[in-house]
Amino acid sequence: MDFTDxxxxxxxxxxxxxxxHEFVHRLDLGEPASVAELFTEDGTWSWPADGRLVEGRAALRDYFGSRPADRLSRRLMSNILVTLITPDTAVATSYFSTYRVDGYEGGIVPTGAPVQVGTYEDAFRRVDGQWLLDSRVLSLPFGGPTPRAVG
Structure with a gap:
């Protein structure tokens, strides 16, 4: 890649x-554990305010795969700003809102406020021509507990 092109x-x-976008699509509509494939082998996901740090694809697969099977979620991503640092590295900031309930058994769930509103600070690295997350840091200024679906 010509960095000036x-x-x-x-x-x-x-x-x-x-x-x-693929990250949230897999969490909401796909197989949550598969988000690990979007990270470099030594990639990390962290939430410093909560003390969480997940390192490496195997740990990421376990972490995201442990979400409750009855969880219904939809994430809205916006204000995505990607900045190239070198031809093979980039950073990004994006905003997200998460709507979710546990105990979902089908049908339509009444809407409530999002349970999370925050930002992701991402670092990307291009590996064998593919852009992957090297690190993802969650900042959550607005958050609350995940409600249970009322059937």
Missing amino acids: PLENLLAERACERVI
Whole structure:
């Protein structure tokens, strides 16, 4: 990649945005454990305010795969800003809102306020031509407990 080529820069930025969207898509509509594939082998996910740090693909697979099977969630991503640092590294900031309930058995759940509103600070690394998350840091200024679905 020619770091001064605007088209190559745009394609790299778009690839990183795609990883951000793929992450929430897999959590909400796919197999949550598969988000580990979006990280580098030594990638990390952390929530400093809560003291959580998950390191490496195997640990990430276990962590995200341990979500309750009866959890219904939808995440909204916005204000995604990707900045290339080098031809093979980038950073991004994105905002998210999470709507979710546990105990979901089907049908429509009455809407409530989001249970989380925050930001992700991401670092990306290109490995064998593929952009992957090297680290993802969660900041959560608005949050509350996950409610139970009322049947």
